[in-house]
Amino acid sequence: MGGTGTLKAVLFDRDGTLVVDVPYNGDPQLVRPMDGARAALLKIRGSGLATGVVSNQSGVARGLLTMDQVESVNRQVETVLGPFDVWEICPHGPEDGCECRKPAPGMILAACQTLGIMPNEAAFIGDIGADVQAATAAGSRSVLVPTPVTRQEEIDAAEVVALDLGHAVELLLGGRFAPAESAESAESAKRPAGRAAGQDPSA
Template sequence: MSSPRTVLIDRDGVIVKVRTDYVKTLAEMEILPGAIEALAELAKNHHRLFVITNQSAIGHGLTTREEVDRMHERISSEVRQMGGAIEAFLVCPHTPNDGCECRKPKPGLLFQARDKYGVDLNSAVLVGDAATDIQAARAAGCTSILVLTGMSATGDGTGSDYTVKNIQQAVELILASAQKEMGP
């Protein structure tokens, strides 16, 4: 059997509803319908899951890393309750003006997944909702899937490999692709 495929998932707009003023507290975090079940389904089908997220609200002083970690623990706990697991949450806490290498569209967080967790980026899939996600995937050599539940409601101009309505459709596409690779 082939090794499990890795799926890198953006948080806001894919798992969590986007807020114009940032998701700053656990109480403000609204998980999108079907997202937890979709993540658990991937994990139950032997895919490695990583959440890759820009969280500039930390850099702007609007929230803390500890509060963001509480949000991630809730997501992780809900996925575990459904029989799945998220291997890690990789977070860029910087603002766009900080000039860091980890903030998408730069691929630094994806390289962290490669270097720290042994992720094969050439066989990985990144699921995101914005052009910055797709650009990071392309820079790291990943397949990209754009979901239309967040920043890119139309998908125009992102250059993604695939565009789907939501994370559930992204998971269906990933699982169908994995099944095809395994053969009849």
């Protein structure tokens, strides 16, 4: 496909974006969709866009998870949210120096290659700065949907900030990227700053 920049796919971070973040989760029974996730995906799929998931899973490198457990959780995500066209998982830790772990762009580039699209034909929705940085490095659009673990500086640095997944989809499908307005709205949402001590926010 040509590099037109027309939106053809929406990629998502998994934990904290599509499903409630359970650190290093290897139990499918703990999978719970984020508010609005089903409706957002229904709207995207109904618009004819491809969907995908791009997720850091450093619990594998840390010995806290196996890839079989990760894949079991991913299957449950599809059970509750429907099938995705592409999955990209990074099992490495921060010290491994891989090219796939966000904020590196490797997984987004690989997902686009699998889908047969150019990176500028994809958008990536995530909840922390590493998601935005990975999309920027790949040449894709990004939308930050903050949660209580999102740092204020990550919100400030993001070009496009949405109140929730539904708002993010509205911005993408409407072609509207008005960061000042959406960032101001995000500021007013109930969003405690900071992360729990010891938590690896990008998993």
